[in-house]
Amino acid sequence: MLGAYLPIIVLLVVAACFGLGSVVVSSLVGQKKLSPVKLQPYECGCEPVGSAQERFSIKFYLIAMLFILFDIECVFLYPWAVLFKRLGVFGLIEMGVFVVILFVGYIYVWKKGALEWE
């Protein structure tokens, strides 16, 4: 049974080895002449300003929340797509009702300007 998933396991192992390997090899092979400037966190070449852990705006939260909700809608579409031919018109109407109800929510979000970054 697990044999079918062997490629995924191999991919995970290779990815983990690549990630760990690059850190380990560069720490073994690379030179270690550390200076205060080198040890600074890299911030696109700019001088770091303040802590990285700043308080984030609630706008991110709203976007994340909307992302989850429409993500769940998409998850329901997968089994429907698999069974599309067998369910036929009945399935189409069923999914139509589901999507239209969520589409109302989408229009609400749009009209309220929740997708705007103000």
Next chain:
Amino acid sequence: METLFFSIVAAIAILMSILVIRCKNPINSALSLIMTFFCLATLYVMLEAPFMAAIQVIVYAGAIMVLIVFVIMLLNIRTESGRRTQHALFLGAATGLFLLFQTWYFLSRSSLTGAKGAIDSAAIAKVGHTELIGQSLFTEFLLPFEITSILLLAAIVGAVVLAKKKV
């Protein structure tokens, strides 16, 4: 082979869940929780439920963890705050012991694996797991499925009302 694989995955899952509650930095806890979700997805695959595994990764490890990380950043929690009080220790120990007793009680009364369900490995192999889920979701559980959309709609409206400055 399969038992060995299960043991490894289960051990990682337990280790990561311990890290979730032991880490001082909430972001580290969140990252450990992602790893726990991936282990759960692997266990779903081993239970011949690949669709559930995909959902576990897409919805839990993906979307819900994004939300949790954003909430941690929104509240700007640096380290775990608050002391462990005598009260909390006692309550925790009592709850843990109660749950342990409950588990032991039900395990001693019935078999370890429990009764088999109507759909076995052969049925899943013949029809396919996603097809089986879809079939019951879109025929037998039609009403709950449609009600889900109302629930999602309510959540959308709730999120906008709560997080938007002027609605």
